[in-house]
Amino acid sequence: MPPEASPDPAARLAELVAVMDRLRSPGGCPWDAEQTHVSLAPYALEEAYELVEAIEAGDRAGLREELGDLLLQVVFHARVAQEHDQDPFDVGDVAQDLVAKLVRRHPHVFADAEHAADDEGRHVAWDRIKRAEKPARVSALDGVPLALGALARTQKLVGRAERAGLAVAPAPAPASDAAGPLGDRLFALVLEARAAGLDAEGELRRTTARWEHAVREAEADAGER
Known part of the structure; x- marks a missing residue:
């Protein structure tokens, strides 16, 4: 039986860590015991997408569930990391590092630094602190994951370039004519969306969702005839 729920959030998180430890330990769940960071990676992506879906659907119950799945x-992953023979760490180390990072990257809140005048100023300061933390990165564009969808990655790269004061111009012409014009138009739409303060990825997902709903309704109507 699961332990009785505690009203203390910290205690609830401790219970979660204890349950995960039980599942991973001898006598626990065989499937959990055999997982690795690599085998779990696809689930992290899947849960993140399901969380976004719940948010966009306005599904409060789903939001709560998907936040739990992502947690x-x-x-x-932190439990698996405990077992590393040379560089072990646990969920407490992860939380400690995250707290330190948040404090360090918000000097306008936790230090005596002058408050940035606007959101854009705070973004610029954030990027500057990140570059200082990661000296191996030689470009403002470094660190944007290749695994991001093409639309989301374009948005992220353009935003990074703008905050770094770099010129954002139309993409260079491709080496061949294959698919160049279409790619240029898609890139231009991302720039247009950013200029309008819109999330191009979200806009396309919402439009696709409306289209999908209409197609499913038409499909159901056709099946009833």
Whole structure:
């Protein structure tokens, strides 16, 4: 039986860590015991997408559930990391590093630094602190994951370039004519969306969702005839 729920959030998180430890330990769940960071990676992506879906659907119950599923991924990976023979760390180390990072990257809140005048100023300061923390990065564009979808990655790169004061111009012409014009138009739409303060990825997902709903309705109507 699961332990009785505690009203203390810290105690609830401790219970989660204890349950994960039980599942991973001898006598626990065989499937959990055999997982690795690599085998779990696809689930992290899947849970993140399901969380976004719940948010965009306005599904409060789904939001709560998907946040839990995403939290499970964090706790699971941290538990696996405890077993590393040379560089072990646990969920407490992860939380400690995150707290330190948040404090360090918000000097306008936790230090005596002058408050940035606007959101853009704070973004610029954030990027500057990140570059100082990661000296191996030689470009303002470094660190944007290749695994991001093409649309989301374009948005992220353009935003990084703008905050770094770099010129954002249309993409260079491709080496061949294959698919160049279409790619240029898509890139231009991302720039247009950013200029309008819109999330191009979210806008496309919402439009696709409306289209999908209409197609499913038409499909159901056709099946009833």
